[in-house]
Amino acid sequence: MGALRRAALALAALLGVSSAVVEVHVATDSVVSVEGQPAVLPAWYTSHSSKTPYVIWMLERNTDRFQILAYIGGVVKVGETDLKPRVGFLYPVLIRNVSLLINATREQDSGQYTCSVNVEDDSTSTTSVGVINLNVLVPPAVPTCQLHGSAVVGANVTLSCSSKKGKPSPLYQWQREPPTPQVFFPPTQDLARGTLKLTNLSLEMSGVYVCRAENQAGSKNCSIVLEVHSTSTKAVIAGAVLGSLGALATIIFFAQKVVGYRRKKRDSQEEGANEIKEDALAPKTPSWARSPASDTMSKTSTLSSIAGTREKPYVARPPSDTASILTTTGSYRGPPPRGGGRPPNLSPPAVNGTPQRRQDPAAPLGSLPPSSLARAGAVPVMVPAQSRAGSLV
Structure with a gap:
């Protein structure tokens, strides 16, 4: 106070103000305000x-x-500070009320405020000074609630609550909401740190837990839902994921097997069809059947050769003196065989009592049946008779 008084006297001397009998009064030496609200220093x-x-x-x-802030020579002057747009006199100075008004207070507005007053042309040389301390409080910010641990039956968990802002530092209070309300006390909960320890969890301990952060400026709440499970939710989720992956792998495996079996079966069928097509060769037409009918003797010799190989060995017969004619049905018509032959109308003798099949006397031995000749592509032709000497007649 002595230093402030001396400063006020020095200021008065600089301004050329004569000493005056004056006394400053303050209604209180401490003012408390809440951030954002106005404050009056009376x-x-x-x-x-x-x-x-x-x-x-x-x-x-x-x-x-x-x-x-200052009032000198009837003029109000505001200092260049962060308070400039928010500070002023509450009443006109001429009525001797010099109260200070601060709008929308902030935390940094807290401090010691000093008011010095001097009046000109007074008979004494005294200056009065008044001191007021301002304390701006800050309400807590909305706290954050967290769960630490696994909420399963028989386990222990910790609920935490913290606010990033607040002056003074807030205290924390946990409680469980209805329908099963419950209030907790130390040492279960720490009022300063905002922690709540729950041990040996049971299903009945499930519910909504609310934390209130509070100081002289106000309070804010946060809540958390505690769900106590009989088994670990993480284990259940992991089992479900593994089961789903196993089922998916099994389905893919069997699908690949089915596709492979069907593909193998289709390939086998295609290979069998290709083999049959490769083995089945078209019948070949004898070269003599495509050649022109210019060489009659060549055709006859070829037919005789084919007949000899397919039916039985060729039996030599004596040449005929009389010409034979090959009919359109493929049979030979000519004179009856010479001496020693059976009459044409006689049946062959029976062998061991079994009658034998009668052979057409007109068909020479070793010749092909007409149907075989027709299938082989034979063409009926006139064959000239040969003499015993082999010359054509």
Whole structure:
């Protein structure tokens, strides 16, 4: 106080103000405000003089001291500080009320405020100073609730609650909401740290837990839902995922087997069809059947050769003196065989009592049946008779 008084006297001397009997009064030495709300620092002065006073408000904060507001020569002057747009006199100075008004207070507005008043042309040389401390409180920010641990039957968990802002530091209170309300006390919960320990969990301990962060400026809440399970939810989820993956792998395996079996079966069928097509060769037509009918003797010799190989060995017969004619049905018509032959109408003798099949006497031995000749592509032709000497007749 002595230093402030000496500063006020020095200021008065610099301004050329004569000493005056004046006294500053304050309604309280401490004012508490909540951040965002206005704050009033009440002060007034008394003096025997009716002259205009000199009023100066100073702020000391964190060892720094600076002027925030002044009334000199009937003019209000605001200092260049962060308070400039929010500070002023609450009433006109001429009515001797010099109270300070701060709008929308902030936490950094907290500090020691000093008001010095001096009145000109008074008979004494005294200056009065009033001091008021301002404390701006900050309500807690909305806290954050968290669960630490696995909420299964028989396990232990910890609920935590913390607020990033608050002046003074808030205290935390946990409670469980209806229909089963419950209030917790130390050592189960830590009021300063905001933790709540729950041990040996049971299904009945499930519910909504609310944390309230509170200080002199206000309070804010957060909540968390605790669900106690009989088994670990993580294990159930992991088992379900593994089971799904196993089932999917099994389905893919059997699908590949079925597709492979069908593909193998189809390939086998295609190979069998290709083999049959490769083995089945078209019948070949004898070369003599495509050649022109210019060589009659060649055709006859070829037919005789084919007949000899397919039916039985060729039996030589004596040449006939009379010409034979090959009919269109493929049989030979000519004279009856010479001596020793059976009459044409006689049946062959029976062998061991079994009658034998009668052979057409007109068909020579070793010849092909007409149907075989027709299938072989034979063409009926006139064959000239040969003499015994082999010459054509």
